[in-house]
Amino acid sequence: xxxxxxxxxxxxxxxxxxxxxxxxxxxxxxxxxxxxxxxxxxxxxxxxxxxxxxxxxxxxxxxxxxxxxxxxxxxxxxxxxxxxxxxxxxxxxxxxxxxxxxxxxxxxxxxxxxxxxxxxxxxxxxxxxxxxxxxxxxxxxxxxxxxxxxxxxxxxxxxxxxxxxxxxxxxxxxxxxxxxxxxxxxxxxxxxxxxxxxxxxxxxxxxxxxxxxxxxxxxxxxxxxxxxxxxxxxxxxxxxxxxxxxxxxxxxxxxxxxx
Numbered sequence: 581x582x583x584x585x586x587x588x589x590x591x592x593x594x595x596x597x598x599x600x601x602x603x604x605x606x607x608x609x610x611x612x613x614x615x616x617x618x619x620x621x622x623x624x625x626x627x628x629x630x631x632x633x634x635x636x637x638x639x640x641x642x643x644x645x646x647x648x649x650x651x652x653x654x655x656x657x658x659x660x661x662x663x664x665x666x667x668x669x670x671x672x673x674x675x676x677x678x679x680x681x682x683x684x685x686x687x688x689x690x691x692x693x694x695x696x697x698x699x700x701x702x703x704x705x706x707x708x709x710x711x712x713x714x715x716x717x718x719x720x721x722x723x724x725x726x727x728x729x730x731x732x733x734x735x736x737x738x739x740x741x742x743x744x745x746x747x748x749x750x751x752x753x754x755x756x757x758x759x760x761x762x763x764x765x766x767x768x769x770x771x772x773x774x775x776x777x778x779x780x781x782x783x784x785x786x787x788x789x790x791x792x793x794x795x796x797x798x799x800x801x802x803x804x805x806x807x808x809x810x811x812x813x814x815x816x817x818x819x820x821x822x823x824x825x826x827x828x829x830x831x832x833x834x835x836x837x838x839x
Contacts, residue, residue: 627665772803
């Protein structure tokens with residue numbers, strides 16, 4: 581059978597035969613992630629208005645220092661620079677979990693690096709190194725960030741529980757619902773993690789022989805199918821939770837007590 585050698589011609593940046601609006605998704609991802617990065621950086625540098633009564637912003641949880649009655653290490657030391665806030669010392673953990681997330685990798689590789697901008701669209705690079713060299717080889721520590729994310733979930737769940745108590749009495753405010761929703765969305769995102777899915781059952785060749793692990797695997801798989809949805813919802817709800825607590829603390833918004 582005759583063979584014909586077809587030379588591989590690399591497409592120019594942005595060149596494609598696609599007729600759809602392929603650029604909409606990477607642009608939306610770029611704007612969405614950029615907005616969150618700008619807001620979270622600004623909020624983390626403030627070092628104030630992160631607590632309102634029983635409400636604590638998830639960006640400052642756990643509260644390492646600040647209010648002597650609640651902070652783990654008491655008031656902030658006078659020798660510490662102003663930009664060193666409690667949020668600056670803890671956000672690297674959940675931030676690292678998201679940056680190394682399998683979904684977010686594909687999202688920001690396209691949106692920020694155009695690597696590639698979208699499927700079958702020409703990209704600017706000429707070589708491909710993958711994730712086997714520095715700095716992208718660091719992405720392989722995603723599973724360890726997952727362990728930190730699971731621990732943070734426990735802390736945030738405790739914050740949501742504390743948000744149910746006002747001066748020692750049980751109650752529910754709008755802020756309570758905000759913080760509870762935050763824990764639910766973060767849990768759906770974290771428990772749908774690809775690494776957790778592998779941990780609970782993916783490492784077995786035949787999972788049907790372990791019914792408990794199979795049930796856990798199916799549960800994680802169910803959440804994993806909506807991983808992108810929970811990734812975005814939880815991301816922006818964290819920012820909204822901080823904004824809600826901040827606005828209440830500043831007296832801009834009033835927290836409506838439901839019960």
